Amino acid sequence: MKNSKITRKITQGMYILTTEGGGCVVDAVARVSGGENSLIAVAVAKNNHTHTLLQQAEKFGLSILGEQAHPKLIETFGFCSSRDLDKFANLKTQEIEGIKVLEDALGYMIMKKVDAIENDTHTLFIGELIEGDITNESDRPMSYAYYQEHKEDLKKVTTEQGKTAWVCTVCGYVYYGDEVPDDYRCPLCGLGKEYFKKKED
Numbered sequence: 246m247k248n249s250k251i252t253r254k255i256t257q258g259m260y261i262l263t264t265e266g267g268g269c270v271v272d273a274v275a276r277v278s279g280g281e282n283s284l285i286a287v288a289v290a291k292n293n294h295t296h297t298l299l300q301q302a303e304k305f306g307l308s309i310l311g312e313q314a315h316p317k318l319i320e321t322f323g324f325c326s327s328r329d330l331d332k333f334a335n336l337k338t339q340e341i342e343g344i345k346v347l348e349d350a351l352g353y354m355i356m357k358k359v360d361a362i363e364n365d366t367h368t369l370f371i372g373e374l375i376e377g378d379i380t381n382e383s384d385r386p387m388s389y390a391y392y393q394e395h396k397e398d399l400k401k402v403t404t405e406q407g408k409t410a411w412v413c414t415v416c417g418y419v420y421y422g423d424e425v426p427d428d429y430r431c432p433l434c435g436l437g438k439e440y441f442k443k444k445e446d
């Protein structure tokens with residue numbers, strides 16, 4: 246193949262897929278039919294914990310990420326696994342039809358799972374839209390291409406230079422501030438202040 250990155254030019258968005266017990270970042274989402282009860286398909290890798298959860302689930306949700314979404318959302322949901330941490334800890338969510346959706350999003354869709362098509366590495370879960378709302382009109386939807394173009398800048402936002410860095414000794418997450426607050430919990434692994442060590446230059 247000359248360049249497999251050509252698939253990054255397909256216009257698709259960035260979403261947080263959620264279901265009972267967890268969720269992950271997905272971009273492989275398609276509206277496969279329109280109308281009031283649209284069919285929405287999402288491809289989920291079999292080695293993701295979300296895949297195991299979705300196999301048992303009756304419903305799933307998609308929170309649509311905007312370009313201004315906090316980069317930590319992508320860090321937590323796209324690079325960590327619900328096998329290791331509670332991704333919803335310290336996050337503002339609302340529960341719709343029993344599914345948690347993110348407040349820091351343009352809106353949400355809730356689907357009833359109606360089909361699942363399996364291949365070697367992924368399953369295409371197909372859901373019928375049963376609820377949805379637009380909750381933020383002022384941001385633009387984040388496209389996968391935007392993410393690819395800005396991912397280095399998005400990472401920089403989370404490194405807030407100029408402040409003392411406190412590193413979680415278990416997962417490596419860095420908290421920036423003069424002191425780690427007493428009630429602070431690591432957003433990645435959920436552990437408390439006592440697990441953070443000041444980063445020495």
Ligand SMILES: Cc1cc2nc3c(=O)[nH]c(=O)nc-3n(C[C@H](O)[C@H](O)[C@H](O)COP(=O)(O)O)c2cc1C
Nearest residue numbers: 269270271272273289290293294295323325326327
């Ligand atoms: C930009 C981006 C796009 C992603 N798109 C998908 C996707 O479409 N399908 C998928 O299964 N995983 C996708 N992932 C990977 C999962 O979000 C990631 O493996 C996650 O850590 C799985 O978490 P889990 O084990 O809790 O399910 C994407 C990750 C990123 C950063």
